[in-house]
Structure formats: structure tokens, C-alpha cells
Amino acid sequence: MSAPLIEVENLRKRYGGIDGAPVVDILRGVSLRIAAGEFVAIVGASGSGKSTLMNVLGCLDRPSEGRYRFAGRDVATLTADELAWLRREAFGFVFQGYHLVPTDSALENVEMPAIYAGTGEAERHARARQLLGRLGLAQRVSHRPNQLSGGQQQRVSIARALMNGGRVVLADEPTGALDSASGAEVMQLLSDLADAGHTVILITHDATLAACARRVIEIRDGTIVRDTADPSAPAANADAAPFHWPARPARSGPRRWPFDRAAARAAWRVMGLNRFRTALTLLGIVIGVASVIVMFAIGLGAKDRVMTQIGAFGSNLLYMAAIGESSRMPGRSLTLADLDAIAALPDIAHVLPNITGNRVVRAGSHDMQTYVRGTGPALPSVQNWQLAQGSFFDAEDERQVATVAVLGSKVARELLPDTADPVGRTLLIGRTPFLVIGVMSAKGALTGEKDDDNVVLVPFSTASVRVFGQREPTYAVIAVRDVARVAITETAVAALIEKRHRMRDFQIFNSAASLAAQAKTQDAMTVMLSLIAVVSLVVGGIGVMNVMLMTVRERTREIGIRIATGARHGDIVRQFLTEAMLVSITGGVLGVLIGLAIGLGLLAAGVPAVFSLRAILAAFGCSLATGLVFGYMPARQAARLDPVVALHGA
Structure with missing residues (x-):
């Protein structure tokens, strides 16, 4: 016994x-x-x-x-x-209905128990071929079940039952x-x-x-x-x-998570057999990834253009203006003496006085109300504003109170529309004639001073005497030597003028701070646009989940077969997660390529776009996360199927 x-x-x-x-x-x-x-x-x-x-x-x-x-x-x-x-x-199971995975070859069906046992690929290939050869199927190893007779399918089933010993x-x-x-052949076997x-x-x-x-x-x-x-x-x-129990049987076989070659191969095959459904599932992922990349590129391009334009005025500049007359000290405002005191500070490179106001300007039969700015000859270098035509007035013009003017691009275009070269023409500011000696390059309304191109620039002394009748400046542009010390210099300037005026009747505008604020605003806009694009990814993820739930329902018998051949719950989860992730990876790659193609098209059309490697990687990473998150519930549902119910395809 x-x-x-x-x-x-x-x-x-x-x-x-x-x-x-x-x-x-x-x-x-x-x-x-x-x-x-x-x-x-x-x-x-x-x-x-x-x-x-x-x-x-x-x-x-x-x-x-x-x-x-x-x-x-x-x-x-x-x-x-x-x-x-x-x-x-x-155990090895031999069923009446064969229960072979229809998308796998005879060799792959036989190998299934060894895959879940963690047997190496070469070893399981050799054993599966040996078993199939022993059962007379050496010439049928690459055939799928629908290419085999009933007796051949049952022999494949027997070979699978013997794969791990049986x-x-x-x-x-x-x-x-x-x-x-x-x-009779099967019974003899x-x-x-x-x-x-x-x-x-x-x-x-x-x-x-x-x-x-x-x-x-x-x-x-x-x-x-x-x-x-x-x-x-x-x-x-x-x-x-004799059969011997190991100490820890549950740990036999590796836990590859969440991706391996066998699962990926099976997943790719299922995608290929359901091309139309796969294409529809991919669509949401592709649109989402491409949208994120394009939105980021457009947002960064817009930010780069705005920052370049604002930065053209100089990120090392401070703008200082008088608030107005003080009720305690009538007539008190920013003075030339104040500017001289500021210029004496160690970190100051230059102080540019400015006197401004709106005036009617005439040239021939055209007139317009525009912004007249009296300023110093150092304006082009201080504010990094280049000339488009002619020349700028110099220190001699300043000393001579010369009636010369340099036009903003908008004024030149609207006041002198009949000429391509306004230099040498004469215009009237009030009743005083001015000779046009230059035209500034286009800037746009970026400094908050009004439209920078809608301006007439004249020497400060000329504006004081002949245009406004006021000797003191309206505001000053202060250039700081070191950009890193702009904030420190701003504090020093404020302390100096407050001490001189014994009150704070002025305000200082920090160009660097404005740049930072504008950059933050542009970043917020870019993030907002990208979040809108991410919605497409979420929609795509819901599509992945729906398709995977449908796939689980369609492949319950296959799930039962895998469980019967020794698949753990984790193996089933990994199989279906791999399929979901493969869809997301494919969609992510296509989305990246399409996003780059659209971005290049925008660049060719003159739309500013800056590609961000971080944005591309983030979009692709989001597509992977989408597959992982939205594929988990269907994968978990598949793993929890009752094997007996699954084998009957219920």
C-alpha cells in the first residue's frame, strides 16, 4: 500500500x-x-x-x-x-473542444504552460517542438488551430498538457x-x-x-x-x-511586470486581427498626444516672441515717473537735479530724461494726434531700439535745441503715406516745423507707455522749450550696469529720491519684473492650453478601457485556457495591461510624429512654434500612463474571471 x-x-x-x-x-x-x-x-x-x-x-x-x-x-x-x-x-488538461488559443500557432499553444513557469525561450521552443514531433506534428508547428484537423488540434492539446511534465x-x-x-489515436496516446x-x-x-x-x-x-x-x-x-511540494510553490516562475515579449507578441497579434477597432482606439491617443505637443509648441513660441520683443527694450531698465503734484509741496515733481543725483549712484550706467505728451502733427495734407516724446540722444543704445531709416539726433542737436524729429514706424506710415523714405521731409508739431531725420524700427505696444510705434521723438531740450514749455522731465529711463543688481538698484534709487523729496511722490517700473510677470502669464496660458489638449488623452483612455472591456468579454475562453495552463492572476493582468499599453505606445509614437509634423507646418507658415523635448516626453509619458490607468480595470476584471465559467465562454 x-x-x-x-x-x-x-x-x-x-x-x-x-x-x-x-x-x-x-x-x-x-x-x-x-x-x-x-x-x-x-x-x-x-x-x-x-x-x-x-x-x-x-x-x-x-x-x-x-x-x-x-x-x-x-x-x-x-x-x-x-x-x-x-x-x-x-496537471495537464485535454478538453473536448481542444481549447486552443485561435491566434497562436501550434508551437505557441504548446509553450503556454512553460511561459507561465518562467522557462527560457530557447528551452521551451525545443521542448515544444520535441513534443509536437513525438505526436506526429513536426510539420505543423507554425499552423494555427483553424489550419489543423480535429485530431491534430487534440494532439496539440495533449502536447500542451505534457509541456511542464503533466x-x-x-x-x-x-x-x-x-x-x-x-x-482511437487519442485514446492510444x-x-x-x-x-x-x-x-x-x-x-x-x-x-x-x-x-x-x-x-x-x-x-x-x-x-x-x-x-x-x-x-x-x-x-x-x-x-x-513521486511528486514533491516545494517550500514556496507560489514563487515558482518570475513576475515580469507589466511587460514581456510573449505578452507583447500576443497583444500585437490581437491588434492586427482587429485593425479597424484598433485604429479607432488609437485615434483618441494620437489626437491627445499631438495636441499636447502642438499646444506647447505654440505657447512656447508665443512666449518666446513676446519675451524677445519686451526684452528688446532692455531687461536692465528702470522706468521712474512722478505721481503728480503733492498737496503739501505744490509744484514738486521729478527734476533734472534728481536725475543727476541718480546718475551718481554706483550701479547706474545711464539716466535718460523724457518729457511727453499728445500733440497734433501735420505733414502736407495729413494730420494726426500722436505721442511726442522728448528724449536724449542715447535712446537707441539704452533701450536697444534700432533705426530703420536715416539717423538719430546727437548731443550737438540736444545742445543746439535743434528742431529735428525721428518718427515711429506707425507715424511714418500714416502721416507720410505717399513716400517710402520720409527722411528729409518736414512736419509741424503745433506750429513749429521739424525736419525728419530718421524712422525707428517697429516695436509694438509692449512697454505700457502707449503704442511705441505711434510716437515722434525729438531732443529733450527741444521738447522742453518748443513743444511743451516745461523744463522738468515727465519720467526717466534708468539703465543699470548689472542685470543681476536691478532689484538692489531699484531700492537704492527709491531711497535716494524719497530722501530728496521727503515723500514718495514717484513710482518705479522694473522691466525685469515685468518680464518675469509676462513669462509667468505666458506659462499659465501654455499650461491651460495643454490641459485642454490632455482632455483628448483622457477621452482616448476611456476608449482604451471600453475596447479592453469588450476584448475581455470576447476572449473569456482564452482567459480560461490561460488559467487552466497555470497563469496566475498577475499573469492575466499583465497580458491585458500589455495590450492596453501597446495601444497607448503605438498611439503615443504616432501622436508625437503627427504633432512634430503639424509644428513644422506651422513654422513653415510663419507661426511661431518652439518644440519642447520635455513636452514631447511628457505627452508620450501621459499616453503610457493612460494605457496603464485605463487598462488596469479591464485587466483586473479578466484576472478575476471564474476559470470554469471562462472555459465555457460564458
Whole structure:
């Protein structure tokens, strides 16, 4: 006498009893013992409970009551991963409907248990080819199930059952879908396996097939009514290898997460077989990634252009203006003496006095009200404002109170529309004639002083005497030597003038601070535009989730096959997450390429755009995260499917 490999005591299995459903007893107190190496046929009519018993013995289902020991260990104490290990290492299933994955070749179907066992690619290829060759399928290894006959598919199923050893082969109606000749071949294969030391449990309703076994157990209405062997004294086959439990069976096989080559290959194949649905799923991801890249490029391009234009006035400049007359000290304002005192500070490079106001300017038959600015000859260098035509007035013009003028580009265009070269023309400011000696390059309204191109520039002394009749400046432009010390210099200037005036009747505008504020505003706009674009990614992610949920529903039988061949819950999650991520990666790559193409088109059309590697990587990373986040729920749902229900495609 020897210890049985399989031992069940008073096994019961019932269904129903939930939400008012009636309770149906399938197994009613089954007890049996099967030794290693036995060839046992469990026979009974449809509905007798024989398939349910096989599912329990193969750890695809759990009993409602009773005890099941495998190699001396109570199966009820095993975790889900340990049960997966047992299915993978101890059992091999041969089903009536073959249960091959239709998208995989014969070789790949046979390799499946070894993949979940963590066997190396070369090793599992060699073993799968050897098994298929042994079963007469050496020339069919690359064929898919629909390219094989029923008998060939069943032999592939048997090869898969033996891939990891197949200590116990569970064959459920293995000849039910075969012709008599193919059925005889399969039964001979099962008999040969039993002779080689495998434990073979045949489930059938055919008494003729059951007679091929060395022991027949008849089951009727969930109970054993006949057993041709004494179940209390099983005799082990001398060729059967003993089964040993490892210390930590659940840890057998690596946990590759969330991506591996086998899963990726299967995922790519599924995408290829459903091209139209895959294309629609990709569309949301592609639009989202491309939108993020384009929006960032446009936002950064706009920011770069605005910063360049604002920076053209000099980020080292301070603008100082009088607030107005003080009620305590009438007539007090910014004076030339104040500017001389400021110029004496150590960090000051130049102080440019300015006197401004609106005046009517005439030239020929045209007149317009515009902004007249009396300033110093250093304006082009201090404010980095270049001439487009002619020249700027100099220090001699300043001393001579010369009636010369330099026009802003807008004034030149509107006041003298009939000439391309306004230099040498005469205009009237009030009643005083001025000779046009130059035209400034276009700036745009960027400093807050009004439209910088809608201006007439004249020497400060001339503006004071001939235009405004006021000797003191309206405001001053202060150039600081070191950009890094602008804030410190601003504080020093404010302290100096406040001390001189004994009050704060002035204000200072920091150009660098304005640049920073403008940059922050542009950044906020860019982020806002990008967030709008991210909505497309979210929509794409919802599309991925919907498609994956549909895929899980369509492939429940495949999920059952994978669980029966030893896949853990994590393996199923990884398989479907890999598919979701592969869709997202493909969409991300296409989105990046399309986004770059659109950006280049915008550049060619003259739209400012600046590509950001960080934005491109962020958009691509978001597409990966989309696949991971929105693919997890369908993957988790797939992993939680009941293997028995999944195998029947319910």
C-alpha cells in the first residue's frame, strides 16, 4: 500500500442560493483515492457531475464541502498563486473542444504552460517542438488551430498538457468532437501516457472508451455508484515519479511586470486581427498626444516672441515717473537735479530724461494726434531700439535745441503715406516745423507707455522749450550696469529720491519684473492650453478601457485556457495591461510624429512654434500612463474571471 496522489473525502459541490436562485447539488459526498500512474475513467451520463468532479480535481473549482488532498496536502489551504502553480506543474488538461488559443500557432499553444513557469525561450521552443514531433506534428508547428484537423488540434492539446511534465492528465471527453479513427489515436496516446507513468483521468459518457482504462468509476446524480478498484488500497505505477511540494510553490516562475515579449507578441497579434477597432482606439491617443505637443509648441513660441520683443527694450531698465503734484509741496515733481543725483549712484550706467505728451502733427495734407516724446540722444543704445531709416539726433542737436524729429514706424506710415523714405521731409508739431531725420524700427505696444510705434521723438531740450514749455522731465529711463543688481538698484534709487523729496511722490517700473510677470502669464496660458489638449488623452483612455472591456468579454475562453495552463492572476493582468499599453505606445509614437509634423507646418507658415523635448516626453509619458490607468480595470476584471465559467465562454 502507498499514499494516494489524489484523495477526496465527502466532496460536495452546489450552485445557486444567491439572490433567490435555487440550490442545486452537483456532487453529493464523493470520496475516492487515485494513486500515481493510474489510468482511471470516470463515466456517467450528462449532468451526473463528472465534469464538475474533474474541475475540482484539476483545481479549476473549489468544493462547497469536503476535503481534497493532493500529494498529502490539503488543497483548501493553498492560495490563488499556489493553485496556479499546482495547475501549471502537476496537471495537464485535454478538453473536448481542444481549447486552443485561435491566434497562436501550434508551437505557441504548446509553450503556454512553460511561459507561465518562467522557462527560457530557447528551452521551451525545443521542448515544444520535441513534443509536437513525438505526436506526429513536426510539420505543423507554425499552423494555427483553424489550419489543423480535429485530431491534430487534440494532439496539440495533449502536447500542451505534457509541456511542464503533466504528472496528471485530465481528459474531458477528449474524443467527443473527433471521428472514430482520430478518437482511437487519442485514446492510444492516453494509454501510452499511462504506461509511461502519467496519471490519466478520463472523463467520458462512453462505456466503450471507459473500458480502455484500467479502472472505471461510475458516477450518477453526484455520487459514485461503481468503482472497479478498491479505493482504500491504491497501487502506484512503478514508472510514476513521486511528486514533491516545494517550500514556496507560489514563487515558482518570475513576475515580469507589466511587460514581456510573449505578452507583447500576443497583444500585437490581437491588434492586427482587429485593425479597424484598433485604429479607432488609437485615434483618441494620437489626437491627445499631438495636441499636447502642438499646444506647447505654440505657447512656447508665443512666449518666446513676446519675451524677445519686451526684452528688446532692455531687461536692465528702470522706468521712474512722478505721481503728480503733492498737496503739501505744490509744484514738486521729478527734476533734472534728481536725475543727476541718480546718475551718481554706483550701479547706474545711464539716466535718460523724457518729457511727453499728445500733440497734433501735420505733414502736407495729413494730420494726426500722436505721442511726442522728448528724449536724449542715447535712446537707441539704452533701450536697444534700432533705426530703420536715416539717423538719430546727437548731443550737438540736444545742445543746439535743434528742431529735428525721428518718427515711429506707425507715424511714418500714416502721416507720410505717399513716400517710402520720409527722411528729409518736414512736419509741424503745433506750429513749429521739424525736419525728419530718421524712422525707428517697429516695436509694438509692449512697454505700457502707449503704442511705441505711434510716437515722434525729438531732443529733450527741444521738447522742453518748443513743444511743451516745461523744463522738468515727465519720467526717466534708468539703465543699470548689472542685470543681476536691478532689484538692489531699484531700492537704492527709491531711497535716494524719497530722501530728496521727503515723500514718495514717484513710482518705479522694473522691466525685469515685468518680464518675469509676462513669462509667468505666458506659462499659465501654455499650461491651460495643454490641459485642454490632455482632455483628448483622457477621452482616448476611456476608449482604451471600453475596447479592453469588450476584448475581455470576447476572449473569456482564452482567459480560461490561460488559467487552466497555470497563469496566475498577475499573469492575466499583465497580458491585458500589455495590450492596453501597446495601444497607448503605438498611439503615443504616432501622436508625437503627427504633432512634430503639424509644428513644422506651422513654422513653415510663419507661426511661431518652439518644440519642447520635455513636452514631447511628457505627452508620450501621459499616453503610457493612460494605457496603464485605463487598462488596469479591464485587466483586473479578466484576472478575476471564474476559470470554469471562462472555459465555457460564458
